Amino acid sequence: MKKIKLLLVEDEIVLAGVVKETLEANGFHISHAENGMQGWEQYLSFRPEICVVDIMMPKKDGIALVKDIRAVDEQTPVIFLTAKSETQDVIKGLQSGADDYIKKPFSLEELILRIRTLLKRTQLTNTPVSPKSHNGIYLLGSYAFDHNRQELRHEKEVIHLSLREADMLKMLAERPNATTHRRNILLELWGDDNFFNARNMDVYISKIRKYLQHDPSVQLINVRGLGYKLVY
Structure with missing residues (x-):
């Protein structure tokens, strides 16, 4: 059975390890990045079917990462992990292009349920879209073509x-x-x-x-x- 590819971007190593292990035990194929810059690189090479992204991270925060993803990909679902509880922070995260959010601390069962719900909704509503270029990057099937880097x-x-x-x-x-x-x-x-x-x-x-x-x-x-x- 084909495993769902999930990108986990989380700088808390212990939490990331627990989430990764649990999701893998539930049939997901996980790629883990420790900050937003690594997350962007892994998004381009791994081409996930869903992303789980922490907001507060070094080098590039989750909101900036999701804005980059949305510039080339409007469909892949994104769930934010956030320790913030203020309404304005949640709104800012959703406005950047996220589909859902879950506040820390959270139960792994709830996270898995949110992931499966989003995946089901995406499978029902997704239609093919024309590729976009973001800073010279084109998404071609399972490839990412970076014209500026000639990669x-x-x-x-x-x-x-x-x-x-x-x-x-x-x-x-x-x-x-x-x-x-x-x-x-x-x-x-x-x-x-x-x-x-x-x-x-x-x-x-x-x-x-x-x-x-x-x-x-x-x-x-x-x-x-x-x-x-x-x-x-």
Whole structure:
């Protein structure tokens, strides 16, 4: 049975250990981050189905982390863990994009119930959405493509792209499920659509297609006589 991928972002190590152990015993696959910066990196590489995030953390707090997540992903449910009880703090957390919150101290049974309720609601209401870019980052299936860093991240590996590979993938990612014409790619990236540049481009397309092989739902399709389409 496929395990639900859950990102736990919590800087209290003892609490995080107890929560992680309990959730794993209940069939979840857990990735734990100790602060908001680690949480963002793990969100991009782990691609969780639900996030449980503490608000008060070093380096980057939970509200800033969830704002980053929501800039590229409106659907993955987020539950805040908070020691704060003031109404305004709860409202601020929900306004940042969280779906629910639970106050410390809390029972693990209640946390599991909240998680399962959100997952069920998400499965019933989610519809496909077009990808967004946040600071040059695109979510492509189970991949996170960081154009600025020239990285294509998957939980199995991090692929370091050449500048031309990154620029080509960016052109395709900006037009998901639509054809990007060969001539447009050649003129944009090579400045000339001659035969030799076209053959060179075909090599790059083959390399990008190979990079995407970890996720069969992500396909770089050759549209005969026109160009290429990134579908997922």
